[in-house]
Amino acid sequence: MLVVKDVSKQYGDFTAIESINLEFSTGLYGLLAPNGAGKTTLIKMLATLISPTKGEILYNGKNISDMDDRYRELLGYLPQHFGYYKNYSPKQYLLYLAALKGMGKKEALHIIEELLEKVALSDVINKKMKKFSGGMIQRVGIAQALLNNPKILILDEPTAGLDPKERARFRHMLTDLARERLVIISTHIVSDIESIANEIIMIKNKRLLYKDSVENICSSLNGNVFETTIAYDQLEDFRLKHSLLSEKQEYGNMRVRFIHKGEAERNWTVVPPQLEDVFLYEYRDEIEGEV
């Protein structure tokens, strides 16, 4: 229903996204890539906030920029940097946004109470948002994106600033929301989406790297992910020779997980690839020092 057709985006001379093709239907799609990969650029184009330099985005065959308000009526969007009013309560804030959308107050009140219940904020509906945690603010953000009961919900890094418990709650909520609509969420954190996304989209070097199920993406490294135990003083040498994914201490030695293509050594154990392995491997040049 939503199709990204050969889309590129330039900022002046700089190319942020190049020749991307994507198709979305109902369900949850996770846009996964490190910072600077072009996630926000792609999402802003899907939200009609910026236009592609080349290519087009179609909803049921129609260009979304031509659809204009008819497209935006279908759309719910949470920007990466979500601006809200600290001195407002969630109810006041959502009523204000509903008024901007031309909703009647009575109808809006009813919808807002339902939405705030959905995002588990019923008990703070009249509290000023300046006292809210990061997770609570993000939930207000989701509620505002749902005001028009959108068919397409796009959330740009919605888990930034959330603690592990809030992340877990968030994943449940997203699964729920994706039952009856298209949900696209961007993140640079694998665990946010690996268990809930129907498909993962990865961008590398400005182009589409993968758009596939977690299982299929992981199979790209089948037989290439190993674990073994080495002595601590072998670690430096091992790091130089292999693409290390993780290392942890184990009874005074080091347990290492790494990528190897080719003949394996006897004391190595081949392990099933995880999405995190693919992420670390594919973006090893970009995220060096970050993880």
Ligand SMILES: Nc1ncnc2c1ncn2[C@@H]1O[C@H](COP(=O)(O)OP(=O)(O)O)[C@@H](O)[C@H]1O
């Ligand atoms: N308005 C802009 N003008 C110039 N360069 C930009 C602009 N917005 C983003 N970029 C650049 O485009 C690239 C992709 O940015 P962005 O889409 O924000 O990536 P992500 O959301 O994955 O972190 C980055 O190199 C960024 O510096």
Ligand SMILES: [Mg+2]
């Ligand atoms: Mg971004």
